Amino acid sequence: MTERSGQANDATGGPVPTTPVCYRHPDRETYIRCTRCDRPICPQCMREASVGHQCPECVNEGRRSVRPARTAFGGGVAGREGYVTKTLIALNVLVMLLSLASAPNAGAVLFKGSTPLTDWGSVIGLARFADGTIGGVADGQWYRLVTAMFLHYGVVHLLLNMWGLWVLGRALEAVLGPLRFLALYLIAGLGGNVAVYLFSAPNQPSAGASTAIFGLFAAIFVIMRRLGRDTSAIVPILVINLIFTFTVPNISVAGHLGGLVTGALIALVLAYAPRLRRNLFQAAGGAILLVALLGLVLVRTAMLTG
Structure with a gap:
């Protein structure tokens, strides 16, 4: 996972704030985070969720964990x-x-x-x-x-x-x-x-x-x-x-x-x-x-x- 958040030191040794970047696109700054895993995500990686946005990995994991709907007799x-x-x-x-x-x-x-x-x-x-x-x-x-x-x-x-x-x-x-x-x-x-x-x-x-x-x-x-x-x-x-x-x-x-x-x-x-x-x-x-x-x-x- 790539994330440049937190603080860095300038030439005088003082803290310099940095902007978080998308975990999939390190060259893109973003302040949006996945509501499920809290990773920073850029607009291209955002996936609509019931609340907020999720990253592609969390969306795929959610799909795998959801059982497909079935009829009363087990059919599709x-x-x-x-x-x-x-x-x-x-x-x-x-x-x-x-x-x-x-x-x-x-x-x-x-x-x-x-x-x-x-x-x-x-x-x-x-x-x-x-x-x-x-x-x-x-x-x-x-x-x-x-x-x-x-x-x-x-x-x-x-x-x-x-x-x-x-x-x-x-x-x-x-x-x-x-x-x-x-x-x-x-x-x-x-x-x-x-x-x-x-x-x-x-x-x-x-x-x-x-x-x-x-x-x-x-x-x-x-x-x-x-x-x-x-x-x-x-x-x-x-x-x-x-x-x-x-x-x-x-x-x-x-x-x-x-x-x-x-x-x-x-x-x-x-x-x-x-x-x-x-x-x-x-x-x-x-x-x-x-x-x-x-x-x-x-x-x-x-x-x-x-």
């Missing part, structure tokens, strides 16, 4: 901006455009029907395609369990799911944080697609974000109960969606229920993990659930190929 407060929700919606819309572009006649499948892209990425257990080839999850095309949650059969199908994602996603992302919300969405969607693989006909294709959306329905119920908030408005909406699931043709019952159950399970892990080792328990719970889903896929594959 950046989730309040809904960036993950918006990105997922944009990704689904982009895939829809690519799907329409892949169709020879986009107008014919704009509101309903499959495209070459949905044929490639939908959940199919094991089937013979029009060109005579055999494919499906059981044939090693495991990517279908993930890609199917981003594909839709027409614009109406897409809009319904994106509306649900917009309403539920922003609320859950704000309370869970971006990373935990993304894990919830992907694991719930995967769980729904695994249920399709397990319980649907092997040659019956299925696609859509509704597996993940139903997981969000279950998760918001669990989260709100954990926070002690009223869930009376959620139950009727969930019941209505379940009624549609069982009554409207061409809806994957297995996918919706699988996403619902998986979403509830991962939400329980996120909501009730003990505070002291919350990150560890949440990560371990998610990993265990993924391993269980993997085991179910292996069992179903053995049944179809054995």
